Amino acid sequence: MSRLHLFDLDGTLIHGSAAAIEISRQLGMEAQIHELERDFAAGRLDPVGFATAACALWGEALTEAVVTAAFDGAPWLDGVRDVWADIAARSERCAVISLSPHFFVERLLAWGADAAHGSRWPEVPLRGAVDPAGILDAAAKVRIADELCAGYGLERADCVAYGDSMSDALLFAAVPVSVAVNADHHVRDIASLSYTGRDLREAYALVGARVH
Known part of the structure; x- marks a missing residue:
């Protein structure tokens, strides 16, 4: 599976x-x-x-x-590309869904993400107006997850979510396994697993111990 x-x-x-x-x-x-x-x-x-x-x-x-x-220059967690390479080696999928601007989020495709969805802001340099229809919210994360599942032939039951704050709470509630990563109480209290640290490989290992 x-x-x-x-x-x-x-x-x-x-x-x-x-x-x-x-x-x-x-x-x-x-x-x-x-x-x-x-x-x-x-x-x-x-x-x-x-x-x-x-x-x-x-x-x-x-x-x-x-x-x-x-x-x-961003303070990325260590091991992001290693984790995504291992996911690919297992014939699994990984995606980023963020409220942040698409022109930042989509750069993670080069790191090995299968999909990267951010809010659709005006293109750089920012000359146009924001289109409210393109801005993501917490509910949009669930909608996009469902669309990705449909595209990959998967179900919500096949998903693992990683997040840290209130914008992840609806997604955490929609999937069976969730990892609170350096999280606040909005998701830490509802997550399946919790991780505090600077290495994504360690958070991912918690999932492996549970589902593999």
Whole structure:
């Protein structure tokens, strides 16, 4: 039987940070993005509001070179590519589903992800308006997981989810195995497994001990 591993990005694959924070760090806008992150965490901004505010903040200052520097400099967990290579060797699948901008998330395809879904922001440099229909939320993670399952001939019962925060809670509730990675209480209390550390191989090993 095959399996689909579903990974969150911010706070999960990236330790203690997020794509928007890493991009803002490159632009010297850390204070401003942390304010937006606080508003989002407190529910004062929804995903569309956050994306709209971040696009306005970065504007045409955001270039492909900035995105590359942010991606390359992000504090990734160790062993991401090793884990995804092992998943492929087992003839299983792995995907990233994140609320972060697509132009950051999709770079993980080069690391071995079978699919990478992020919110559809305007293309870089950010000249267009945010289309609310393209911005993902917690429910969209479940919808995309179902679409991926359909494409791979799998079911929710074949899925393992890895995440860290409230945006992962609906997905955790929808699949049989879930791993809280450096997580807050929103998902740590409902996850099948919990991991704290800096190496994805160790979190993945917990899953292996349970399902393989």
